[in-house]
Amino acid sequence: MLKFVKGPLESIDGVSIFPIISLLIFFIFFTALFWWVFTAKKDYIKKVSDIPLDLEDENSLEINQKQNRS
Template sequence: MLKFVKGHLETIDGVAIYPVISLLIFFIFFVALFWWVFTCKKDYLKKVSNIPLEIEKDQPYEK
């Protein structure tokens, strides 16, 4: 199966750039994510982490 796909991909000009582009997108996304995590304000993280635990006074408690 891989030989079938590889054979067709070898006939496409410039196909070698796609793995490079994929790696760059992957790398840039995770670098940006790490940057956001390390520069995020602690107050915001506390507020967001407590959202599932907060119960509105207007909403009845459901079991």
Template structure:
């Protein structure tokens, strides 16, 4: 563990990587949240019934 800590401290700008990861995480789930609330109810119903549809076989 000491090797990893020493190695990470030697990288310039290593503190920016967690911030970038947090930003990507926040953007992804914000877009997903937006999509869930703006998706049409008919599309959600159609996708929900898809596993029960036996006409495709």
């Protein structure tokens, strides 16, 4: 299977730069993500982590209000 991919790619001039670019993009992205995780404010992380619970509370409140109207 690899020979079907590797053969045509070897005939392209400068194709060896693409794996290097891919590795650099991968490394830069995960380095930036790692940096962001450790420098993010704890209050922001707490606020964002509570969003699903807040939405669930709002939905249950709306359902209860609709049932009370009926």
